[in-house]
Amino acid sequence: MIARVDAAEEPAVRARTGGYAVTLRGIRKQFGSAVAVEDLDLDVRPGEFLTLLGPSGCGKTTTLNMIAGFLTPNAGRILLDGQDVHRLPPDRRDTAMVFQQYALFPHLTVGQNVGYGLRMRKRPKAEVHVRVAGALDRVGLAGYEDRMPGQLSGGQQQRVALARAIVVQPKVLLFDEPLSNLDLKLREQLRLEIKHLQRELGTTSIFVTHDQTEALVMSDRIAVMRAGRVEQLDAPDTIYRHPVNAFVAGFIGQSNLIPGVCTEAGPDGCTVRLTTSDTLRARHAGAVTEGDAVQVLLRPEALRLGTEGAAAPIVGRVVEIVNEGSLATVVVEVSGAVRLRVSVPDPGALGLPAPGDDIAVSVPPGAAHALPADR
Numbered sequence: 001m002i003a004r005v006d007a008a009e010e011p012a013v014r015a016r017t018g019g020y021a022v023t024l025r026g027i028r029k030q031f032g033s034a035v036a037v038e039d040l041d042l043d044v045r046p047g048e049f050l051t052l053l054g055p056s057g058c059g060k061t062t063t064l065n066m067i068a069g070f071l072t073p074n075a076g077r078i079l080l081d082g083q084d085v086h087r088l089p090p091d092r093r094d095t096a097m098v099f100q101q102y103a104l105f106p107h108l109t110v111g112q113n114v115g116y117g118l119r120m121r122k123r124p125k126a127e128v129h130v131r132v133a134g135a136l137d138r139v140g141l142a143g144y145e146d147r148m149p150g151q152l153s154g155g156q157q158q159r160v161a162l163a164r165a166i167v168v169q170p171k172v173l174l175f176d177e178p179l180s181n182l183d184l185k186l187r188e189q190l191r192l193e194i195k196h197l198q199r200e201l202g203t204t205s206i207f208v209t210h211d212q213t214e215a216l217v218m219s220d221r222i223a224v225m226r227a228g229r230v231e232q233l234d235a236p237d238t239i240y241r242h243p244v245n246a247f248v249a250g251f252i253g254q255s256n257l258i259p260g261v262c263t264e265a266g267p268d269g270c271t272v273r274l275t276t277s278d279t280l281r282a283r284h285a286g287a288v289t290e291g292d293a294v295q296v297l298l299r300p301e302a303l304r305l306g307t308e309g310a311a312a313p314i315v316g317r318v319v320e321i322v323n324e325g326s327l328a329t330v331v332v333e334v335s336g337a338v339r340l341r342v343s344v345p346d347p348g349a350l351g352l353p354a355p356g357d358d359i360a361v362s363v364p365p366g367a368a369h370a371l372p373a374d375r
């Protein structure tokens with residue numbers, strides 16, 4: 001059963017929900033016996049750009065559709081600006097969605113597409129005209145009113161969809177993988193354009209993607225999802241530097257994850273014996289105790305080739321080198337099993353080893369993180 005909130009209760013709810021623009025509490029959604037979203041809590045701050053990031057099928061679209069009102073949760077509550085929206089249909093929720101497939105009306109002009117929501121809201125013709133022109137200007141399509149969607153490129157169509165969403169001045173903008181159909185260069189450009197536009201407008205935004213770079217570049221905070229749940233909700237930098245588990249670490253950025261066992265744990269760190277028989281000191285977030293199976297996260301850019309005065313470097317053999325010019329990745333095989341990726345910035349100046357070379361990899365203090373082994 002879904003908890004209801006009466007109008008008289010609203011101020012109290014607003015206080016409880018801490019002034020968040022969007023609050024999800026204990027949301028569950030099943031399709032038949034399959035659970036798509038499970039016990040999901042989320043608080044989105046006003047004006048924030050929050051990204052739901054996770055692999056295909058983890059429940060991102062389902063979550064967005066429940067916020068928009070296209071789907072009804074089986075349990076839990078959704079509040080927009082502190083107001084329970086359970087009884088509100090999508091068109092009364094003050095949200096606007098941008099879809100992966102643009103979803104423009106092909107038989108309407110660009111202007112008619114963008115003005116659709118305003119006409120539904122019975123705004124005067126003159127006002128619609130001015131606001132449509134303003135929205136098209138904001139997305140870089142000033143003067144495109146009379147074109148047909150079919151005459152536009154994919155990127156331009158997505159800009160029209162963006163204009164159609166912002167023109168109604170929604171409280172919350174919802175984006176479902178809007179850049180996934182575009183090629184890389186355009187995607188990179190539109191990432192920044194959407195981000196800048198969102199900052200200018202200050203509209204609370206929830207952005208769905210499976211692309212970690214997109215999430216890192218665009219977001220104020222990222223909710224990393226897996227199997228219908230949020231694994232971690234934090235600022236991009238925190239997610240990158242302090243992932244709470246191996247799943248998050250593996251999903252964000254390049255990572256070496258090496259299994260091991262914690263042999264001693266204190267408040268400032270722990271000692272881990274890796275499966276390669278190497279032993280190292282690692283930081284941990286308090287979730288690791290002696291005897292635990294762990295995964296040690298070593299980011300490629302935190303490792304150094306050579307001994308660099310390290311007490312116990314990890315010794316291995318170079319098996320592959322990927323040189324991209326400004327950055328190279330040296331792949332080192334350790335104990336014939338584990339492969340370590342080591343980033344070498346400016347390889348032209350520093351020089352690179354060759355495949356087959358025996359080499360030492362040093363782990364600077366603070367570079368290793370012990371994470372609870374994946375469930």
Ligand SMILES: Nc1ncnc2c1ncn2[C@@H]1O[C@H](COP(=O)(O)OP(=O)(O)O)[C@@H](O)[C@H]1O
Binds near residue numbers: 036055063
């Ligand atoms: N209408 C539906 N009927 C049945 N199963 C669905 C439906 N929509 C989504 N699912 C299932 O729910 C899970 C989450 O889907 P979805 O929210 O689309 O994931 P994502 O957007 O993260 O890729 C998936 O296992 C998917 O197959």
Ligand SMILES: [Mg+2]
Binds near residue numbers: 060061062
């Ligand atoms: Mg999806």
